Amino acid sequence: MSGQLDVVAAILWKNGRFLAIKRPEGKPQAGFWEFPGGKIEAGESPEEALSRELQEELNLTPLSFRFWTEKVHAYDNFRVRLRFFHVDEFRGPLVAHEGHEWMWIEPKEPVTVPFLAADVDIVHALQEQTVA
Numbered sequence: 001m002s003g004q005l006d007v008v009a010a011i012l013w014k015n016g017r018f019l020a021i022k023r024p025e026g027k028p029q030a031g032f033w034e035f036p037g038g039k040i041e042a043g044e045s046p047e048e049a050l051s052r053e054l055q056e057e058l059n060l061t062p063l064s065f066r067f068w069t070e071k072v073h074a075y076d077n078f079r080v081r082l083r084f085f086h087v088d089e090f091r092g093p094l095v096a097h098e099g100h101e102w103m104w105i106e107p108k109e110p111v112t113v114p115f116l117a118a119d120v121d122i123v124h125a126l127q128e129q130t131v132a
């Protein structure tokens with residue numbers, strides 16, 4: 001793969017914890033943990049991509065969300081531009097349509113699962129400040 005991917009990622013909050021999901025077998029970088037989301041499709045806004053991906057992956061409808069930050073990360077053979085949104089309210093129930101494992105992470109506790117490289121400093125930022 002080459003070029004740059006435009007991706008949205010959702011930081012979903014529930015009871016002071018944020019949601020992480022594990023990339024399923026068969027996807028690139030399977031086994032690493034990430035925030036729900038995915039590639040922005042042609043003609044789509046980041047917000048539309050966020051809503052679509054949350055629905056497709058987790059059966060969730062975001063009700064209240066706000067853009068937080070963006071970053072570009074270079075993996076070995078492609079770059080990704082990630083836009084992170086905080087999602088404070090959503091409608092469920094959560095159903096892992098694509099077979100994802102998931103966990104709710106308490107920001108004050110040590111993270112014991114491996115996150116995608118681009119997400120590591122984002123997770124640290126969530127642990128260090130109360131950004132929610």
Ligand SMILES: Nc1nc2c([nH]c(=O)n2[C@H]2C[C@H](O)[C@@H](COP(=O)(O)OP(=O)(O)OP(=O)(O)O)O2)c(=O)[nH]1
Pocket residue numbers: 005007008009027034035036037038039040073080082116117118119
């Ligand atoms: N969803 C998501 N992707 C991330 C994060 N961090 C990060 O580097 N990425 C990268 C991994 C992938 O290269 C890319 C997202 O692509 P993807 O394959 O998960 O997206 P998608 O769901 O649209 O994929 P598909 O329909 O083609 O299966 O962004 C993150 O926190 N969440």
